[in-house]
Amino acid sequence: LKVQKGQNHGSIIFFLLCSLGLLSSFTFFLSQVDAGHGIVVMTDILYNSFFLTGSSWSKLGSVPLKHVSVGPAGIWGVNKDDKLFSNHPFICSGLELKQLDAGGQGHVVGVTDTDKIYCLNADRAFSIQKEGILTWDQLQGRLRYFSCGPNGCWGVNSIQHIYFTVKVLPNTCEISGFIRINGLGVKIEVGTDGRVFILNQSGQLYERAGISDKVPQGTEWKEIAFQEPLKHASYDLGHLWLVTKCGVILECTD
Secondary structure (H helix, E strand, O other), rough: EEEEEOOOOOOOOOEEEEOOOOOOOOOOOOEEEEEOOOOOEEEEOOOOOOEEEOOOOEEEOOOOOEEEEEEEOEEEOOOOOOEEEEEOOEEEEOOOEEEEEEEOOOOEEEEEEOOOEHHHHHHHHHHHHOOEEOOOOEEEOOOOEEEEEEEEEEEEEOOOOOOOOOOOOHHHHHEOOEEEEEEEEOOEEEEOOOEEEEEOOOOOOOEEEEEOOOOOOOOOOEEEEOOOOEEEEEOOOEEEEEEOOOOOOEEEEE
């Protein structure tokens, strides 16, 4: 499958080469995928979770999860009751989240069912290996989906507005404040190299162009056109992982 995509400058075009990442042994539709630090994890609609080893998918523990994330802080998950788990089988007490992201610089961020935003600093995230009760810092604002990377954190709220903050310090969770970014979206993911991808309500995928040290929020959105609407996307190490609305996973490379 070839997907045409606009490059970040001029009218240069390159192609994403995509292949089915779903093995025939999978019976159930997939729900969500996340990639970071060379690891790929995913969940299906029955709350099973998997990780990729080579070209094969293996079960990720026995705990049912609806959302899973991987990054410098390890593998973190949320079950259908919004309970948190870290690096299986550690259960994390003290907070319930509907979505979280481990792609920051050792810290973990997430949102509650009332759209409150929380951050777990890197030291506390590491301590889960020794204890299960963690203290989270609440951040100002309301978001429905939140993701962090090396150049800042991105989120979308309940009315699909997009927000960016250049700083959530990993050791203190100190935040620089959010700025509104043009466009609308429902899910946004930041790769470990800082590339940003967003899905809108119709399942269309866009990448943020023009990101640099001087302009960390970028300059515009570039659409990546697919024939099939998408429900989730994640990027790591040159691989774009996608889940279509019919539950099929695609692996795409530049």
